[in-house]
Amino acid sequence: SAVISQKPSRDICQRGTSLTIQCQVDSQVTMMFWYRQQPGQSLTLIATANQGSEATYESGFVIDKFPISRPNLTFSTLTVSNMSPEDSSIYLCSVAPTDSNQPQHFGDGTRLSIL
Amino acid sequence: QKEVEQNSGPLSVPEGAIASLNCTYSDRGSQSFFWYRQYSGKSPELIMFIYSNGDKEDGRFTAQLNKASQYVSLLIRDSQPSDSATYLCAVRPQAGGFKTIFGAGTRLFVKA
Numbered sequence: 687s688a689v690i691s692q693k694p695s696r697d698i699c700q701r702g703t704s705l706t707i708q709c710q711v712d713s714q715v716t717m718m719f720w721y722r723q724q725p726g727q728s729l730t731l732i733a734t735a736n737q738g739s740e741a742t743y744e745s746g747f748v749i750d751k752f753p754i755s756r757p758n759l760t761f762s763t764l765t766v767s768n769m770s771p772e773d774s775s776i777y778l779c780s781v782a783p784t785d786s787n788q789p790q791h792f793g794d795g796t797r798l799s800i801l
Numbered sequence: 802q803k804e805v806e807q808n809s810g811p812l813s814v815p816e817g818a819i820a821s822l823n824c825t826y827s828d829r830g831s832q833s834f835f836w837y838r839q840y841s842g843k844s845p846e847l848i849m850f851i852y853s854n855g856d857k858e859d860g861r862f863t864a865q866l867n868k869a870s871q872y873v874s875l876l877i878r879d880s881q882p883s884d885s886a887t888y889l890c891a892v893r894p895q896a897g898g899f900k901t902i903f904g905a906g907t908r909l910f911v912k913a
Contacts, residue, residue: 717899728889728905729845778844782899787852789835790901792844
């Protein structure tokens with residue numbers, strides 16, 4: 687499976703600031719996804735990062751709050767904007783190969799705390 | 802009704818026993834089913850995937866799928882304390898393309 691590098695691995699930020707999380711894959715992948723996992727909860731899909739076009743956001747998530755870039759088939763960024771303590775969470779990058787039957791794999795995640 | 806449902810647990814089994822983790826899903830047309838293991842503070846790690854009715858075995862793990870009952874399970878034989886983790890069931894709906902729906906997870910404790 688693809689090797690997925692995500693950084694930073696963790697950060698502590700002040701409220702009102704923004705943080706950009708990077709996801710780098712060692713091979714070209716069709717689909718890249720961004721998830722949030724709040725403490726004790728399961729995974730919530732934020733958006734699908736589409737190469738060469740705008741990301742597709744899930745209900746409850748908006749581009750102004752979570753802008754996403756996908757400049758090529760191996761890289762994506764997620765920005766968490768104007769952060770508040772409610773944004774404290776683990777943010778996970780995930781990739782899926784071309785075959786829609788194949789499973790997704792996850793990066794190591796970014797543990798974000800907002801003071 | 803949640804799209805993918807799991808008992809949150811915790812499920813506690815003694816070392817060496819069989820742990821049985823269950824999952825039901827609502828989209829009857831779903832074609833792909835996955836089990837992930839997530840240790841505390843870590844990201845999900847794929848354990849098994851299954852597409853056809855019946856059993857699929859990989860080492861100590863067996864995934865079971867019953868599409869008629871919309872039910873998928875994971876059996877862990879000879880459970881070890883290192884198996885203690887949260888197990889996430891994931892389903893790819895028929896019309897969802899690559900989108901995968903995750904259950905809330907079942908916490909498993911294996912007692913030494």
